[in-house]
Each structure stands twice: as C-alpha cells, then as structure tokens.
Amino acid sequence: MSHTLVIGYGNPLRGDDGAGYMAAELLRARLQNPAVEIVSEQQLLPEMMQGIAEAKLVIFIDASVSGRTGKFNRIPLRPAPTCGRFTHHASPEALLAGAQALYGHTPEAVHYLIPGRFFEAGQEMTPSVRRAVNDLVETLAQELDAVTEATG
Amino acid sequence: MPRQTIVIDPVTRIEGHSKISLHLDEEGHVEEAYFHVTQFRGFEKFCEGRPYYEMPSLMARICGICPVSHLIASAKACDQILAVRIPPNAVRLRQVLNLAQILQSHALSFFYLSAPDLLLGMDADPATRNVFGLAEANPALAKDGVRLRQFGQQIIEWLAGKRIHPAWVVPGGVASPLTAESRERILAGIPECLGIAARALDWFKNEMERFREEIRSFANFPTLFMGLVGEDGKLEHYHGKLRFLDAGGKVVADYVDTAFPEYLAEIAHPWTYLKTSFYKPLGYPDGVYRVGPLARLNIIDGVDTPRASQEWAEFRELDRGAVLSSFYFHYARLIEIVYALEKIEQLLSAPESLDVNVRARANVNNGEGIGVSEAPRGTLMHHYKVDADGLITWANLIIATGHNNAAMNRGVLQVARHFVHGNRLTEGMLNRVEAVIRTFDPCLSCSTHASGRLALEVELRSHEGELLDTCHTR
Numbered sequence: 032m033s034h035t036l037v038i039g040y041g042n043p044l045r046g047d048d049g050a051g052y053m054a055a056e057l058l059r060a061r062l063q064n065p066a067v068e069i070v071s072e073q074q075l076l077p078e079m080m081q082g083i084a085e086a087k088l089v090i091f092i093d094a095s096v097s098g099r100t101g102k103f104n105r106i107p108l109r110p111a112p113t114c115g116r117f118t119h120h121a122s123p124e125a126l127l128a129g130a131q132a133l134y135g136h137t138p139e140a141v142h143y144l145i146p147g148r149f150f151e152a153g154q155e156m157t158p159s160v161r162r163a164v165n166d167l168v169e170t171l172a173q174e175l176d177a178v179t180e181a182t183g
Numbered sequence: 184m185p186r187q188t189i190v191i192d193p194v195t196r197i198e199g200h201s202k203i204s205l206h207l208d209e210e211g212h213v214e215e216a217y218f219h220v221t222q223f224r225g226f227e228k229f230c231e232g233r234p235y236y237e238m239p240s241l242m243a244r245i246c247g248i249c250p251v252s253h254l255i256a257s258a259k260a261c262d263q264i265l266a267v268r269i270p271p272n273a274v275r276l277r278q279v280l281n282l283a284q285i286l287q288s289h290a291l292s293f294f295y296l297s298a299p300d301l302l303l304g305m306d307a308d309p310a311t312r313n314v315f316g317l318a319e320a321n322p323a324l325a326k327d328g329v330r331l332r333q334f335g336q337q338i339i340e341w342l343a344g345k346r347i348h349p350a351w352v353v354p355g356g357v358a359s360p361l362t363a364e365s366r367e368r369i370l371a372g373i374p375e376c377l378g379i380a381a382r383a384l385d386w387f388k389n390e391m392e393r394f395r396e397e398i399r400s401f402a403n404f405p406t407l408f409m410g411l412v413g414e415d416g417k418l419e420h421y422h423g424k425l426r427f428l429d430a431g432g433k434v435v436a437d438y439v440d441t442a443f444p445e446y447l448a449e450i451a452h453p454w455t456y457l458k459t460s461f462y463k464p465l466g467y468p469d470g471v472y473r474v475g476p477l478a479r480l481n482i483i484d485g486v487d488t489p490r491a492s493q494e495w496a497e498f499r500e501l502d503r504g505a506v507l508s509s510f511y512f513h514y515a516r517l518i519e520i521v522y523a524l525e526k527i528e529q530l531l532s533a534p535e536s537l538d539v540n541v542r543a544r545a546n547v548n549n550g551e552g553i554g555v556s557e558a559p560r561g562t563l564m565h566h567y568k569v570d571a572d573g574l575i576t577w578a579n580l581i582i583a584t585g586h587n588n589a590a591m592n593r594g595v596l597q598v599a600r601h602f603v604h605g606n607r608l609t610e611g612m613l614n615r616v617e618a619v620i621r622t623f624d625p626c627l628s629c630s631t632h633a634s635g636r637l638a639l640e641v642e643l644r645s646h647e648g649e650l651l652d653t654c655h656t657r
Contacts, residue, residue, distance in 0.1 A: 112315050112319060128315065132319055
C-alpha cells in the first residue's frame with residue numbers, strides 16, 4: 032500500500048467521453064515515476080478492486096456531462112456500496128467499497144471530472160475540453176512527480 | 184378485466200439493451216411474451232466495400248465482451264478467402280485465446296450477473312442484488328469471481344496485446360508467436376483458478392436444491408440443440424462438425440460446419456431487431472434449437488480433459504435425454520470454465536506452443552469464406568463474399584443470441600405464465616422473467632454506448648393505454 036494509482040477512463044471513440052482516458056495516456060507519457068501506476072481503460076470494472084486495495088491513493092479521471100467546459104473539478108471520494116443494475120461496470124465509490132469488502136483496505140481517493148460537450152462517435156475532442164485535459168495532466172504531473180513509494 | 188401489457192424496459196444485467204413485454208388476456212393470465220432487442224447496429228451493411236483483411240478488427244468492434252469470438256470466426260472466414268491451411272501453432276494459439284475468452288465471459292456471466300440472484304435470492308432487494316451486494320454477502324465467492332475473470336482477461340492480454348479489441352488474430356493465423364515468459368505466466372495461474380472453479384461448482388451444486396421451481400419453469404421444454412463437436416464427438420470450441428441433437432438425446436445430423444447455409448435459415452419478426460434462426464429440414468417453429476454451454480454439453484459424446492469429464496458425466500445424469508432446463512446453463516458454464524482451464528494447460532504444455540511459424544500468407548484465392556467457432560454464448564458464424572480485389576461485397580453473421588432467440592421468447596412466456604399473475608407486479612416476479620433471459624447470457628453487443636443512467640421501469644397498461652401500475656428500480 033505504498034503507491035499512487037491513476038485510473039483514467041472513458042471511450043476515446045466517443046468525442047469528449049474519452050477525456051479521462053486521454054488524460055491518463057498523456058500523463059503516462061509525461062511522468063516517469065515508478066511510484067505512480069497509470070491505467071487507461073474504457074470503463075471501470077470490478078477487476079480493478081484488487082489494485083485499488085493495494086494503493087495508498089487512487090486518482091480517478093472521467094469526463095462529465097455537466098459543468099463548464101475548459102475546466103476540471105476535483106472531488107474527494109468515499110466508499111459507497113451501491114451500483115446500478117448493469118453490473119459489469121461500476122462507479123468509483125462502489126469500487127472503493129468493494130476493495131474494502133474483498134481485500135480489507137480502501138485507499139484515499141479523489142475524482143477529477145472533466146466536463147464535456149459532445150459525446151457522439153468520433154475521436155476528436157472539443158478544443159476547450161482538450162485544453163482542460165492538458166491542464167489536468169500538467170497539474171497532476173507536477174503533483175505526482177515528487178511522490179515516492181516511501182511517502183506515498 | 185381489459186387486456187393489458189406489462190413492459191420490462193430495459194432488461195438488466197445482460198449484455199446490451201432490450202425489453203420484455205408481457206400481454207395479459209382478459210382474465211389477467213399471460214397470453215403472449217416478447218423479448219425485444221431494441222438496438223440496431225448494421226455491421227453487415229457498413230462493412231461492404233472494405234478490404235477482407237480489415238474484417239477481423241472491424242467485426243471485433245461488434246462487442247466489448249466477446250470481441251475475441253468475432254475475431255476468430257472472422258479470421259477463419261478470411262482463411263477461406265485466402266484458401267490457406269494455417270500453421271498448426273496458429274490454430275493452437277487461437278484455441279487458447281478462444282478458451283480464455285470463454286473463461287472470462289463465463290466468469291462474468293456467472294459471478295457478476297447471475298450469482299447475485301442465486302446467492303441473495305430472486306426476491307432480494309434489487310439495490311443489493313449485484314456483484315457488490317455479492318461482495319458484502321459472500322466476499323470469498325465474489326473474490327473468486329473477480330479472480331477468474333481477471334485471469335481470463337490476463338491471458339488475452341498476454342497473448343494478444345490487450346484485453347478488449349485486440350488485433351492479434353489475422354487472416355492466415357496470428358500476428359506473433361507466444362513468448363516463453365507468457366506461457367509460464369499462464370501455466371502458473373492454472374492451478375489456483377482450477378481450485379476456484381471447483382469451489383464454485385461445489386457451491387452451485389449445493390444451491391441447486393433451492394431453485395427447484397426455477398429449474399422447472401426456466402425455458403424448460405424440448406428443442407433441438409446445436410453446436411460444434413470434435414471429429415471424435417468430444418467437446419470442441421474452435422473447429423469440427425456441427426451437430427444437431429433432439430430433446431431425447433438422439434443425434435439428428437452431423438454437418439460440415441461451413442455448409443450451414445444449406446441447413447439453417449433466418450426469419451425476422453416485427454417486434455425485434457434480432458433475427459431468429461431455425462433448422463431448415465424441420466422448418467419454423469419445429470426447427471427451433473438452442474446453442475451455448477447447455478447445448479454443447481448436451482450434444483457431445485465426451486470431454487477430453489479429466490476434471491471436466493467427471494463433471495460432465497455428473498451433469499448428464501440430470502436427465503435421461505438432453506438436459507432441457509435453461510437454468511442449467513449456469514451449471515454448464517461452470518463446467519466449461521473447468522474445461523477451458525484444463526485445455527489451455529494441455530495446449531500450452533506442448534513444446535510446439537512456442538513455435539514461431541504462426542502465419543500463412545496468400546492473396547485472394549476464393550470469392551467466398553465462412554468461419555464458424557464456438558463463442559461463450561454459442562455457435563458464431565461469419566460468412567463473407569469478396570470481389571477480385573478482396574473488397575467485401577456481402578456479409579452475413581449469425582450470432583449465438585440469434586440462434587437462441589426463439590427459445591428465449593418461449594422461455595420468457597413459460598416463466599411469465601408460471602410467475603406473473605393478475606395486475607399486481609412484484610419485484611421478484613419480474614426478476615424471474617429477466618432471469619430466464621440471463622440464463623442464456625445473451626450478448627446484445629454491449630459496445631453500444633449509453634449516455635447517462637439507465638433504470639428499470641415496468642409499466643402495466645390496459646389495451647387502451649391506461650396506466651394501471653408501475654414499478655421502478657431504486
């Protein structure tokens with residue numbers, strides 16, 4: 032339980048929905064820190080619970096359908112054992128609760144949400160959303176650059 | 184009482200979007216039931232004009248759960264267009280990939296989608312009847328499910344580069360050989376996962392007693408069964424002959440798999456985008472059949488791995504002829520998990536599994552190609568025609584859920600007649616109507632993107648449209 036886990040998720044083939052996924056991809060290229068593990072996936076899955084339980088801090092990054100584009104929002108997360116009935120994907124809160132239930136540990140966690148505007152088929156993100164992705168990557172790169180396994 | 188319709192929209196914990204409508208007669212008894220697939224994709228049409236070699240990757244996009252199945256069936260169709268015999272190790276590695284897909288998909292279906300009903304009961308609070316409720320109620324079982332699915336996905340990633348939509352299976356073979364490191368990692372994980380599968384089977388067999396009523400009423404009727412069997416009649420998921428078996432357990436016919444257009448036909452119904460296929464010699468509806476794990480364990484003469492063979496022998500004692508209740512799809516899935524693990528071990532233990540000759544190359548030599556394989560949910564068929572430049576001029580896909588469509592509709596009707604009475608809706612009643620669909624584990628192409636949250640909403644309306652009762656998920 033000594034490292035930081037970054038999970039960026041979303042569908043990069045659905046315009047701004049891919050903001051979280053792209054942020055994780057860019058952060059991986061930007062950051063060279065073995066104490067930080069970066070995962071980019073199309074959606075959150077129950078299989079991620081084990082990795083979450085093994086981390087000290089988890090940073091989730093996703094697009095959101097509400098909010099002002101061009102910005103990103105930081106929201107602290109708490110475990111919540113709820114989910115919809117479409118159960119092969121999940122919310123960050125449910126994964127945190129599952130990590131506690133199955134593996135006995137839930138880490139500190141935050142959620143970065145990047146407001147999007149267009150979620151139609153296509154790989155192009157709205158320019159203001161792409162700016163927000165770049166800003167978030169820069170912010171996280173600076174924040175996580177100094178993270179070490181010992182201090183987390 | 185006027186005629187009424189109950190609509191379950193959407194059906195939850197299945198792969199894709201659909202709804203169920205139940206039509207009541209004037210006495211409030213269920214008269215008709217329909218399973219509506221409400222999403223339209225059009226893959227067969229928009230691939231026209233694309234070069235054949237793009238087809239495996241294009242067709243894999245049909246689904247985010249079983250892309251590997253489409254990759255394999257599509258690549259087999261393309262092998263025929265090239266008219267090549269692919270290297271033996273390419274066959275072996277495709278088999279391993281297909282079995283890993285079956286492993287992860289069955290784990291998803293059993294542990295994530297259906298075990299919450301089995302563990303917590305069909306009448307339990309829907310807010311907890313999911314994999315996270317399972318984690319609270321039985322952490323060991325939930326952990327086992329997560330591990331099995333994770334292992335199947337890892338095998339796919341180690342072999343093919345990524346878990347979802349890998350492009351490793353190509354016309355003529357596979358893109359790269361297996362590394363010694365990946366082989367060791369896969370083999371090292373098998374014993375632990377076999378232990379998990381054995382525990383899950385034990386648990387399920389103990390629980391079955393509690394579900395006598397569901398066993399009796401969940402799509403429990405005579406139909407034909409269809410699937411691939413090996414040349415020796417044993418369980419097979421990659422190649423072989425296509426076998427039809429009747430409800431009494433008698434083999435109706437064995438066919439060359441790629442000749443399926445001669446003995447299968449499809450019809451369309453106005454209430455669904457999902458086509459229904461049937462066995463031509465018997466016509467429709469007598470030629471209705473089921474595919475998938477239950478069918479595969481019904482049609483075979485044996486299993487060539489030791490533990491799965493033992494489990495299969497026990498399974499076959501459930502009925503004198505074919506095992507008819509679709510509730511037993513769950514049981515069959517667990518046995519196939521055991522088989523997949525044992526078979527992967529068998530295939531990779533051969534030193535030839537590291538052979539680097541894994542791809543045959545050729546130009547277009549045939550104007551037509553057919554690929555058949557067993558996907559987790561049943562037999563998958565891809566059929567393409569190309570012009571002289573290898574551009575697709577026509578494509579037809581028959582997927583497992585289409586094979587099962589008629590049986591699923593009859594299953595919904597059977598279970599609704601058994602559990603739905605009058606104009607008062609209960610959660611448990613409606614969950615059983617959904618649960619019969621879940622036994623088939625239909626895949627309605629979950630790669631379709633859904634924005635926002637979907638909720639279950641059931642409406643009970645008179646034939647004049649008057650709202651009589653509603654039910655919502657919390």
